[in-house]
Amino acid sequence: MASPSGSDVVDIYPLSGYYFGSKEAIPDKDETLSDRILRMKANYAMSGLRTCVEGVILVELFQHPHVLLLQVKNSFFKLPGGRLRPGESEIDGLKRKLSRKLSVDENANDAEWQIGECLGMWWRSDYETLQYPYLSPNVKRPKECTKLYLVKLPKNQQFIVPRNLKVLAVPLCQIHGNHKTYGPIISGIPLLLSNFSFNIVQD
Incomplete structure (x- = not known):
């Protein structure tokens, strides 16, 4: 596929090249939204700004890019990732989180995770649920x-997902x-990816 001027090319491989299995469930940290807010407040009081990293993983299906999403309790969707530990780099933290959510051994040094460009940043100004792709000038303590x-994936890889999560490949046109x-x-x-061209690599 030709690359438009100034865009980067991302190789994506067929979904059929990936194996999906399951492992022991990851316990929920919060039973309710109120529990989550209380935990966020406690973490903020201890460590300050909470920094999270999430991975956008693309595969090909029906000649169209799909994003791998995790579905929780057959309800809401999220990207694989999570909160960084104090002093942890964003790349190391994302590799650790990807291994916890998508690999057999969450403690392994998964060198196969190839972390590419930072696509965007989202901010939570308070403890409410909404996040925004900008930080308002009146917000001094997000x-x-x-x-x-x-x-970026190789053409073949295993994904081992906790039993209480479901992994789905969802097309960009649906998202x-x-x-x-x-x-x-x-x-x-899809808007964040609009500056990229997709090279669908077939077997």
Whole structure:
């Protein structure tokens, strides 16, 4: 596929080249939204700004790019990733989180995770649920920053997912602008990827 002037090319491989299995469930940290807010407040009081990293993983199906999403409790969707530990780099933290959510051994040094470009940043100004792709000038002490990174896959890989999560390949055309189903961050991914060209690599 030819690359438009000034765009980067991302190789994506058929979904059929990937194996999906399951492993022991990851316990939920929060039973309710109130529990989550209380935990966020406690973490902020201890460590300050919460920094999260999430991976955008692309595969090909029906000649169209699909994003791998995790579905929680057959309800809401999220990208694989999570909160950084104090002093942890964004790349190391994302590799650790990807291994925890998508690999057999979460403690292994998974060199196969190739972390690419930072696609965007989202901010949570308070403890409310919404995040925005900008930080308002009147917000002096934001509570959370989420950074999205492109994760580049080899043509074959195993994905081992906790039993309480479901992994789905969702087409960009279904995600685009679908805030109601996927939330503002995931539904904005097609726009973040608009400067890339996709090279679909067939066997």
